[in-house]
Every structure is written in structure tokens, then in C-alpha cells.
Amino acid sequence: MFNFHYRLERNAIGFVLAIILVASIGGFIEIAPLFTIDETVEKAPDMRVYTPLEVAGRNIYMREGCYACHSQMIRTLRDEVERYGPYSLAVESQYDHPMLWGSKRTGPDLARVGGKYSDAWMTAHLNNPRDVVPESNMPAFRWLLRNTLKTSDLGEHLATLRTVGVPYTDEMIANASNDALGQANPDSNLAAGVTERYGEKTNISLFDGNPGAVTEMDALVAYLQVLGRLTDAAHKSAQNEVE
CATH class of the missing domain: 1.10.287 (Helix Hairpins)
Structure with missing residues (x-):
């Protein structure tokens, strides 16, 4: 040989x-x-697209290299399902470009982190992880609270995603900037438009706790809070397997 x-x-x-x-x-x-x-790819009639603010947060997530230490793929192994929740389905990532499943974990998997912690906890953790998890070796991302989010080009981001199959409407693209501002300002007149275009379950919140400006922290927390919550398909699949 x-x-x-x-x-x-x-x-x-x-x-x-x-x-x-x-x-x-x-x-x-x-x-x-x-x-x-x-x-x-499984069928998920309740699947919704990312809002402009969540798209911006996902871009920041990639820019800061978060995917290098956190996977978004719960495997079918029993210990993973018991720790993180139902294993990941292909349909949950059908609107992800690029897809961020991965298998390298310095930190925990984030596929179902949405809703697990409050916005305040998420913000504190990103600003200085040791404030909430003393043993954490994650770097601090303090500048996210200082950086005002650029929203003027979000319509172009949505239009680009539409070219690869994400079903954004002309109305969504035209209102992308206002919808990003409205999702991070629940008391503003723009918030109603977000719910109208993206559904009643859309998380509208003062993500970073600061009503004065929409920051990159707002966007990243909004993205993290929606992970695992774009559809209930995985939970329904897990329930059917038990039955």
C-alpha cells in the first residue's frame, strides 16, 4: 500500500x-x-423573518466573532437536549445567511437562549461578563453601549437578503429604519408598525435600558432574545416524539 x-x-x-x-x-x-x-427542511407555518433590528444584531454578532466561541446547534445527544432544549431543526435556520450552526464551544450553545435571561441580564453580561458570571472568560463588549446603531442602510440589508430567498416585502424594506427604531422604543409611535409587519409575538423592548438612543447593544440583545423563538417547530417535534 x-x-x-x-x-x-x-x-x-x-x-x-x-x-x-x-x-x-x-x-x-x-x-x-x-x-x-x-x-x-421541515414545514413551519409560524416561522417569521428577522426584524431589521435583529438583522443588525446578527451582523454585530458576526462582526464581533461571537460565533467562534458559541455554537447555535443543539445535537440529538441526550445530554445536550437536557441542557439546552430540543435539538436544532433545519427550518429554524432557513433565513440565516450565512448559517451559524457550528460545533466549537468555548461558551454555551445559544440556539435557544432567547427568553432565558432578561434584557437587563443580557446587557450586563455583554458589558462585563464577570458582573453576572464571575468565572466567565468571555471578553467585555463595553463599546456596544456607546455605539449608536446605524439604521439608514437596513433597508438595503433586507433587500439583499430577499435576493437569496428571505421573504421580505417591499413594505418591510421601505420601513426598515423606522422599524429598527420602533422595536427598541416600545413607547414610540413607530412600535405599532413593527408588530403589524412582523407579528404580535415580536419582542419590542427597551433592550439596553436607555431610552435616549438606539445602540448596538439594543440590536445584539434583540438578536439574542429571538434565538430559538422564530418558530415553535422544534418544541412541537419534541412533543410529538414523546407522545
Whole structure:
């Protein structure tokens, strides 16, 4: 076997053909499931899209590298399901571009962190993790409270996501900036429009506790609070399995 490998390395053409063959096999294994994507992704009639504020928060989440230490993929292993909740379904990430499932965990999985902690806890944790979790080795993101969120280009973000299949309407795109401001200001006149366009279950809150401005902290907390809550499909699937 080893002699064959040595001989193959000395034959340039044969070695190139072997590389192409192996790469083709790997590529086919990766691509083949896409032909059955309609059968793979579960149906979730209650699935909603991310609001503009949540989209902005997701962009900040990626910008700060949060995905490098936190996965968003609960596997079917018993210990993971008991710790984090129902295992992740493909439908829950159908509007994620790029998808952030991952498997590297320096910190806990965040697939179902939405609603687990209050907005105040989330803000305190992001501002200085040691204030709420003394043993945490997570870095502090204090600048999020200081940085005013840029909302003027959120319509363009939504329009771009629509080109890859996310069903944003023209109305959603046109009102993206106002909806971001309204979701972080529950007492403003803009809040009603958010509920009208994204549903009654949309989380409208003073996320960072500061009514004076919409910050990057508002956006990131809004995104974290919706993780695992865009649809109830996983919980229904878990309940059906028990029954």
C-alpha cells in the first residue's frame, strides 16, 4: 500500500487524477443532499423573518466573532437536549445567511437562549461578563453601549437578503429604519408598525435600558432574545416524539 503511494507521488499525472477523484467524491457527498432539500427542511407555518433590528444584531454578532466561541446547534445527544432544549431543526435556520450552526464551544450553545435571561441580564453580561458570571472568560463588549446603531442602510440589508430567498416585502424594506427604531422604543409611535409587519409575538423592548438612543447593544440583545423563538417547530417535534 505504501509503495503504491510512493509510486503515485512520482507520477504527476496520476497524482493529479487521484486528487480530482477524491475531491469529486467529497464534493458529491456535500452537494447531493441539496437535491433533497425540500424533503430535509421541515414545514413551519409560524416561522417569521428577522426584524431589521435583529438583522443588525446578527451582523454585530458576526462582526464581533461571537460565533467562534458559541455554537447555535443543539445535537440529538441526550445530554445536550437536557441542557439546552430540543435539538436544532433545519427550518429554524432557513433565513440565516450565512448559517451559524457550528460545533466549537468555548461558551454555551445559544440556539435557544432567547427568553432565558432578561434584557437587563443580557446587557450586563455583554458589558462585563464577570458582573453576572464571575468565572466567565468571555471578553467585555463595553463599546456596544456607546455605539449608536446605524439604521439608514437596513433597508438595503433586507433587500439583499430577499435576493437569496428571505421573504421580505417591499413594505418591510421601505420601513426598515423606522422599524429598527420602533422595536427598541416600545413607547414610540413607530412600535405599532413593527408588530403589524412582523407579528404580535415580536419582542419590542427597551433592550439596553436607555431610552435616549438606539445602540448596538439594543440590536445584539434583540438578536439574542429571538434565538430559538422564530418558530415553535422544534418544541412541537419534541412533543410529538414523546407522545
